[in-house]
Amino acid sequence: MTLSYGRSYLAIPGPTVVPDRVLAAMHRASPNIYEGPLVEMVPGLIADLKALARTKGDLAIYIGNGHAAWEASLANVIGPGDRVLVLASGAFGHGWGAVAERMGARVEVMDFGTRAPLDPEAVAARLAQDRAGNGGGEIVAVLAVHVDTSTGIRADIAALRAAMDRAGHGALLMVDCIASLGCERFEMDAWGVDVALAASQKGLMCPPGLAYVFFGAKAAARRAEAGCASPYWDWVPRAAPAHFYQYFAGTAPVHLLMGQREALDMIAEEGGMEAVSARHEKLARALWAACAAWGWGGALAINAPEGARSHAVTALSLPAPEATELRQWCEEKAGVTLGIGLGMAPPDDPAWHGYFRLGHMGHVNAHMLLGALGAMEAGMQALGIAHGTGALEAAAGVVAEA
Numbered sequence: 094m095t096l097s098y099g100r101s102y103l104a105i106p107g108p109t110v111v112p113d114r115v116l117a118a119m120h121r122a123s124p125n126i127y128e129g130p131l132v133e134m135v136p137g138l139i140a141d142l143k144a145l146a147r148t149k150g151d152l153a154i155y156i157g158n159g160h161a162a163w164e165a166s167l168a169n170v171i172g173p174g175d176r177v178l179v180l181a182s183g184a185f186g187h188g189w190g191a192v193a194e195r196m197g198a199r200v201e202v203m204d205f206g207t208r209a210p211l212d213p214e215a216v217a218a219r220l221a222q223d224r225a226g227n228g229g230g231e232i233v234a235v236l237a238v239h240v241d242t243s244t245g246i247r248a249d250i251a252a253l254r255a256a257m258d259r260a261g262h263g264a265l266l267m268v269d270c271i272a273s274l275g276c277e278r279f280e281m282d283a284w285g286v287d288v289a290l291a292a293s294q295k296g297l298m299c300p301p302g303l304a305y306v307f308f309g310a311k312a313a314a315r316r317a318e319a320g321c322a323s324p325y326w327d328w329v330p331r332a333a334p335a336h337f338y339q340y341f342a343g344t345a346p347v348h349l350l351m352g353q354r355e356a357l358d359m360i361a362e363e364g365g366m367e368a369v370s371a372r373h374e375k376l377a378r379a380l381w382a383a384c385a386a387w388g389w390g391g392a393l394a395i396n397a398p399e400g401a402r403s404h405a406v407t408a409l410s411l412p413a414p415e416a417t418e419l420r421q422w423c424e425e426k427a428g429v430t431l432g433i434g435l436g437m438a439p440p441d442d443p444a445w446h447g448y449f450r451l452g453h454m455g456h457v458n459a460h461m462l463l464g465a466l467g468a469m470e471a472g473m474q475a476l477g478i479a480h481g482t483g484a485l486e487a488a489a490g491v492v493a494e495a
């Protein structure tokens with residue numbers, strides 16, 4: 094028997110649940126792309142996205158996913174042979190670094206493993222050494238991931254900036270906030286971030302297809318000096334177009350823009366990013382409380398250490414192959430799709446079946462999270478997976494707090 098008939102829930106960390114309102118906003122005939130409502134709407138959309146990232150800098154929008162944002166950001170400021178320092182706490186840090194390498198950069202990875210956030214002091218020490226070395230410093234940019242979606246680890250970007258400043262190093266700070274923008278607190282200007290990347294299909298509650306690159310004055314100056322941007326990736330005409338088509342280097346992604354407009358309206362109606370990040374934090378704490386209770390009587394464990402846990406995605410483990418069995422049970426029997434583990438073990442290693450993830454980013458409320466937790470509890474009971482009691486009660490207790 095299956096109890097999966099009913100509304101299914103995709104609880105993976107991207108793409109996320111697209112609100113019905115966003116889907117409805119896209120269910121329209123194509124608008125004119127030369128004049129009229131769409132053309133009038135885009136400047137306000139850009140202003141609202143910049144406000145969401147807390148920046149007075151510029152924004153370039155690309156038709157693309159997160160990988161496009163990676164490439165777009167690098168294409169403007171990193172030329173062949175430039176040295177970049179990549180800080181990795183999971184697969185996405187390594188992924189961005191691999192793109193930089195393919196683009197001809199000299200990439201140095203500081204690997205903090207899969208269970209620890211980046212260490213600002215270690216970065217400061219490496220930068221101080223670079224500054225003291227040949228030519229007074231070769232590293233052009235530091236690449237960091239705010240929330241690594243594979244490990245659920247969140248980096249302290251403000252502390253990283255402070256450490257870079259202490260080292261007196263002039264490298265750009267480039268931050269992937271694809272998993273965190275629209276979910277967690279992110280302060281581009283206050284935290285001294287020079288380039289920030291986002292994409293539409295995670296906290297921003299849209300289908301995949303819009304890639305966002307925010308950049309400040311220092312990055313703009315570097316772009317002018319480097320002179321390496323190819324026509325499609327060049328952020329200058331996209332951020333300051335003389336003609337509407339230049340925002341997108343061609344036809345605008347019309348329906349995605351209409352969807353993104355609606356999603357931003359929903360964020361504003363909820364009370365802006367303060368309210369949205371408070372909701373994500375509360376739901377994350379409810380999830381952690383459940384996981385702690387399960388863990389007391391079993392092996393279920395949260396990957397990220399306390400203090401460095403994302404409010405948008407949680408990576409979990411169970412003895413292999415129980416993680417895969419639980420995922421399959423939840424999908425087939427209860428209509429909840431949990432995320433696969435990523436970057437924790439090679440896919441052909443039996444250990445791979447010991448990892449899974451829960452996405453709790455974007456359009457998620459208390460009953461969705463509690464429903465997913467209830468399905469997991471039922472799955473552990475059905476499969477005979479050892480687990481502690483009281484998990485649902487613990488999660489409900491967090492939700493019930495004032």
Ligand SMILES: *Cc1c(COP(=O)(O)O)cnc(C)c1O
Pocket residue numbers: 107158159160161185238240241242269270271272292301
């Ligand atoms: C999802 C994600 C990406 C990649 O995005 P795609 O749209 O799959 O290309 C990159 N970085 C982070 C942190 C992500 O969560």
